[in-house]
Amino acid sequence: xxxxxxxxxxxxxxxxxxxxxxxxxxxxxxxxxxxxxxxxxxxxxxxxxxxxxxxxxxxxxxxxxxxxxxxxxxxxxxxxxxxxxxxxxxxxxxxxxxxxxxxxxxxxxxxxxxxxxxxxxxxxxxxxxxxxxxxxxxxxxxxxxxxxxxxxxxxxxxxxxxxxxxxxxxxxxxxxxxxxxxxxxxxxxxxxxxxxxxxxxxxxxxxxxxxxxxxxxxxxxxxxxxxxxxxxxxxxxxxxxxxxxxxxxxxxxxxxxxxxxxxxxxxxxxxxxxxxxxxxxxxxxxxxxxxxxxxxxxxx
Amino acid sequence: xxxxxxxxxxxxxxxxxxxxxxxxxxxxxxxxxxxxxxxxxxxxxxxxxxxxxxxxxxxxxxxxxxxxxxxxxxxxxxxxxxxxxxxxxxxxxxxxxxxxxxxxxxxxxxxxxxxxxxxxxxxxxxxxxxxxxxxxxxxxxxxxxxxxxxxxxxxxxxxxxxxxxxxxxxxxxxxxxxxxxxxxxxxxxxxxxxxxxxxxxxxxxxxxxxxxxxxxxxxxxxxxxxxxxxxxxxxxxxxxxxxxxxxxxxxxxxxxxxxxxxxxxxxxxxxxxxxxxxxxxxxxxxxxxxxxxxxxxxxxxxxxxxxxxxxxxxxxxxxxxxxxxxxxxxxxxxxxxxxxxxxxxxxxxxxxxxxxxxxxxxxxxxxxxxxxxxxxxxxxxxxxxxxxxxxxxxxxxxxxxxxxxxxxxxxxxxxxxxxxxxxxxxxxxxxxxxxxxxxxxxxxxxxxxxxxxxxxxxxxxxxxxxxxxxxxxxxxxxxxxxxxxxxxxxxxxxxxxxxxxxxxxxxxxxxxxxxxxxxxxxxxxxxxxxxxxxxxxxxxxxxxxxxxxxxxxxxxxxxxxxxxxxxxxxxxxxxxxxxxxxxxxxxxxxxxxxxxxxxxxxxxxxxxxxxxxxxxxxxxxxxxxxxxxxxxxxxxxx
Numbered sequence: 009x010x011x012x013x014x015x016x017x018x019x020x021x022x023x024x025x026x027x028x029x030x031x032x033x034x035x036x037x038x039x040x041x042x043x044x045x046x047x048x049x050x051x052x053x054x055x056x057x058x059x060x061x062x063x064x065x066x067x068x069x070x071x072x073x074x075x076x077x078x079x080x081x082x083x084x085x086x087x088x089x090x091x092x093x094x095x096x097x098x099x100x101x102x103x104x105x106x107x108x109x110x111x112x113x114x115x116x117x118x119x120x121x122x123x124x125x126x127x128x129x130x131x132x133x134x135x136x137x138x139x140x141x142x143x144x145x146x147x148x149x150x151x152x153x154x155x156x157x158x159x160x161x162x163x164x165x166x167x168x169x170x171x172x173x174x175x176x177x178x179x180x181x182x183x184x185x186x187x188x189x190x191x192x193x194x195x196x197x198x199x200x201x202x203x204x205x206x207x208x209x210x211x212x213x214x215x216x217x218x219x220x221x222x223x224x225x226x227x228x229x230x231x232x233x234x235x236x237x238x239x240x241x242x243x244x245x246x247x248x249x250x251x252x253x254x255x256x257x258x259x260x261x262x263x264x265x266x267x268x269x270x271x272x273x274x275x276x277x278x279x280x281x282x283x284x285x286x287x288x289x290x291x292x293x294x295x296x297x298x299x300x301x302x303x304x305x306x307x308x
Numbered sequence: 309x310x311x312x313x314x315x316x317x318x319x320x321x322x323x324x325x326x327x328x329x330x331x332x333x334x335x336x337x338x339x340x341x342x343x344x345x346x347x348x349x350x351x352x353x354x355x356x357x358x359x360x361x362x363x364x365x366x367x368x369x370x371x372x373x374x375x376x377x378x379x380x381x382x383x384x385x386x387x388x389x390x391x392x393x394x395x396x397x398x399x400x401x402x403x404x405x406x407x408x409x410x411x412x413x414x415x416x417x418x419x420x421x422x423x424x425x426x427x428x429x430x431x432x433x434x435x436x437x438x439x440x441x442x443x444x445x446x447x448x449x450x451x452x453x454x455x456x457x458x459x460x461x462x463x464x465x466x467x468x469x470x471x472x473x474x475x476x477x478x479x480x481x482x483x484x485x486x487x488x489x490x491x492x493x494x495x496x497x498x499x500x501x502x503x504x505x506x507x508x509x510x511x512x513x514x515x516x517x518x519x520x521x522x523x524x525x526x527x528x529x530x531x532x533x534x535x536x537x538x539x540x541x542x543x544x545x546x547x548x549x550x551x552x553x554x555x556x557x558x559x560x561x562x563x564x565x566x567x568x569x570x571x572x573x574x575x576x577x578x579x580x581x582x583x584x585x586x587x588x589x590x591x592x593x594x595x596x597x598x599x600x601x602x603x604x605x606x607x608x609x610x611x612x613x614x615x616x617x618x619x620x621x622x623x624x625x626x627x628x629x630x631x632x633x634x635x636x637x638x639x640x641x642x643x644x645x646x647x648x649x650x651x652x653x654x655x656x657x658x659x660x661x662x663x664x665x666x667x668x669x670x671x672x673x674x675x676x677x678x679x680x681x682x683x684x685x686x687x688x689x690x691x692x693x694x695x696x697x698x699x700x701x702x703x704x705x706x707x708x709x710x711x712x713x714x715x716x717x718x719x720x721x722x723x724x725x726x727x728x729x730x731x732x733x734x735x736x737x738x739x740x741x742x743x744x745x746x747x748x749x750x751x752x753x754x755x756x757x758x759x760x761x762x763x764x765x766x767x768x769x770x771x772x773x774x775x776x777x778x779x780x781x782x783x784x785x786x787x788x789x790x791x792x793x794x795x796x797x798x799x800x801x802x803x804x805x806x807x808x809x810x811x812x813x814x815x816x817x818x819x820x821x822x823x824x825x826x827x828x829x830x831x832x833x834x835x836x837x838x839x840x841x842x843x844x845x846x847x848x849x850x851x852x853x854x855x856x857x858x859x860x861x862x863x864x865x866x867x868x869x870x871x872x873x874x875x876x877x878x879x880x881x882x883x884x885x886x887x888x889x890x891x892x893x894x895x896x897x898x899x900x901x902x903x904x905x906x907x908x909x910x911x912x913x914x915x916x917x918x919x920x921x922x923x924x925x926x927x928x929x930x931x932x933x934x935x936x937x938x939x940x941x942x943x944x945x946x
Contacts, residue, residue, distance in 0.1 A: 012615075014336050017338045018338075020618050023619035027576055028563065028673075030564060055607040055608075057564075059605075060566055060567075151409045171408075171437040171740050171743070173436070173437050173731055175441075175726070178733050181738060202330060202334060206334065272327055272330060273326070275330060276326040276329075
């Protein structure tokens with residue numbers, strides 16, 4: 009027997025977590041954002057229960073401003089693997105006048121992402137939800153447990169989390185509590201990319217560079233994904249070779265100029281990059297502790 | 309601004325030949341380690357430096373770090389690496405790390421996961437948590453202070469948690485002018501202590517986390533007298549855990565039975581020890597049935613071999629009973645199964661251990677109810693002395709005997725971390741309240757067999773022409789439990805039912821006359837009554853019990869002793885004011901005057917039932933009415 013590589017150990021740990029939740033909770037769901045971390049999670053979930061399909065549905069929180077390519081990829085994946093998909097969306101956004109151009113980022117993410125997520129979790133009565141959080145993403149996440157307990161109102165209390173020893177997870181929960189489970193807690197961004205490359209996991213083409221219509225705004229390179237994008241006076245979309253390191257709502261997610269059209273080139277760019285992954289997301293800007301505040305409110 | 313250490317820089321290979329770099333990275337192994345040190349030993353600085361030198365920090369994080377360093381840093385204008393790893397907002401304000409945080413970095417040879425844990429005395433719990441998954445521990449000592457009490461405590465804890473690779477990092481060597489004599493004397497001190505604890509070997513390294521000496525390359529020009537490895541070189545070359553685990557006998561606790569269709573019945577789990585191949589003879593523990601491995605099925609195809617650390621799905625040759633919690637093991641060397649064992653355990657909850665109370669115990673994939681005997685002793689983690697103890701409080705460590713409601717499969721922790729480590733869960737708060745390491749099985753469990761009787765409990769009940777029940781009356785002192793229970797028994801007797809009434813005061817004169825009124829004694833009191841009630845129900849009787857039984861946990865314990873539906877909780881719901889006003893025995897008066905301690909409702913809590921089967925109210929009902937109502941609820945009893 010050979011010494012297991014770090015990826016083999018990470019894979020085994022994640023599969024163990026998926027199976028543990030399936031065995032010990034009543035109604036689990038997987039949050040499926042269609043991004044690279046979600047794609048790895050889906051792959052791991054399929055491995056965990058092979059030859060059976062994952063014994064839980066996928067939940068996608070759609071903001072209404074998702075990249076079209078992402079929605080296409082989602083539908084194709086669901087079809088191909090025979091998954092059960094639930095889409096949660098704030099249907100009233102338009103009448104409430106909420107959109108990524110006029111609404112402040114805090115209110116926008118609350119109304120379009122956090123609230124629909126909480127609503128869907130409560131309505132379906134899911135008692136456990138898999139999320140793609142990784143501990144290397146951000147300082148607040150480094151202390152997050154694999155099993156994170158949320159109150160009935162989905163709040164996170166950083167002072168009141170359970171110790172996790174060995175690979176023994178305490179899944180007992182109080183009435184109305186639910187659990188967020190992070191099976192890829194111990195993976196780094198490099199691990200994710202390398203695993204995608206090794207396992208040949210199909211990902212949204214937006215991660216790969218190609219010519220896309222772009223405008224530059226507030227130091228961010230934005231892609232004009234559809235004709236709802238409001239061009240400012242004098243703004244003219246310019247074709248540039250760009251790709252994304254992280255995917256959110258298209259008017260809020262910064263692209264990077266890149267020539268990387270295959271996996272290894274992406275990894276090379278990532279390793280040589282000087283900015284962290286979340287730099288491209290408008291939501292995370294603010295004080296360094298802001299992710300913790302969001303998490304306490306129920307943002308994943 | 310500090311220079312990055314050049315030996316970490318893999319940039320050149322990344323830029324020149326990404327394929328070669330990825331090929332190298334793909335084959336790296338993983339080492340998990342824990343860092344422990346006292347407050348101000350420079351732990352966060354060391355970790356920050358490892359992350360920084362291995363390029364795990366991006367420009368945007370770095371600029372945040374620089375501005376934070378100026379604002380709240382403790383290193384003047386220099387970068388305060390500690391700020392990189394101090395996480396939650398509250399603790400940043402206090403300037404201390406208060407939890408376990410996991411960090412990641414990579415070198416050319418390995419990937420590392422670091423558990424960063426605090427040095428404060430009150431956080432033993434966090435250190436034990438971080439140590440439970442680590443293969444190696446870095447014990448930090450401030451060169452100016454030497455081996456402190458905390459150093460001893462941390463070393464003892466990581467040794468207790470089974471870590472056999474220890475590094476003694478003597479930090480802040482720059483502040484003692486890199487003096488060899490200082491280093492040597494600290495190492496000698498530590499060696500003496502290590503022997504006392506049973507630590508066989510450790511690796512001492514003189515370092516400066518702040519200046520970077522002997523972190524990535526050795527010897528540093530400042531310590532020419534040091535001829536060992538640098539910290540990173542050492543971390544890159546020690547043996548990793550799963551290699552050793554693969555040499556033991558095969559074990560896989562079954563986590564999930566996968567049965568997508570009639571042709572496929574697989575047992576999924578994480579292999580904890582050993583290796584397995586198709587054709588290997590295996591035994592299912594605890595049942596003891598044997599079979600052979602038919603195939604090792606995975607998403608990537610069937611495997612020829614699998615080993616410790618891998619999550620797989622096994623198919624067996626025979627249709628044997630096997631479910632979650634069972635262990636599939638090497639047929640000729642299976643682990644043992646027992647319902648009694650001795651363990652060292654750490655208490656992790658604000659509310660102290662209650663000996664005798666039932667807790668959930670999770671080990672492998674097994675979840676059982678366990679009760680803990682009063683500890684044999686508590687271990688003073690500073691002096692390692694054995695102290696007499698009746699319970700364990702938060703952060704205390706002790707040794708006790710455990711018994712479980714059914715046999716579980718385990719191994720001594722020294723042999724297998726995964727099959728010897730367990731957690732305890734409070735049945736009400738659901739909090740993880742303890743963590744234990746099994747020392748050895750108490751063989752009694754294998755010697756005391758259940759005596760199968762020819763006349764079964766069903767026969768007893770049939771002879772009496774009735775259905776056994778335990779009517780468990782609970783309520784405050786003076787609520788009317790005994791009066792109503794007595795009334796119910798009288799009416800049942802008129803209906804030719806065979807009954808027996810166990811009354812609180814009477815039992816305390818005989819069976820339980822050795823017990824007092826502390827919480828622990830009250831738990832034991834109820835446990836014994838529960839056992840007696842169960843025997844009587846086995847004999848076919850309708851048992852009535854009238855005890856305050858103030859704690860939900862104990863009432864639930866009794867409920868779980870009996871077959872489903874046989875336990876009927878009768879809540880005599882009399883408000884405290886009413887019961888106190890009655891004060892038939894004058895007890896409330898005494899309690900109010902302080903002559904009676906631990907009196908329920910006064911200075912000891914009464915936990916009212918949340919979902920009693922029957923609730924009666926003696927304010928609106930007479931005892932006879934309450935009794936009639938109860939009888940209507942429990943009939944027909946056949």
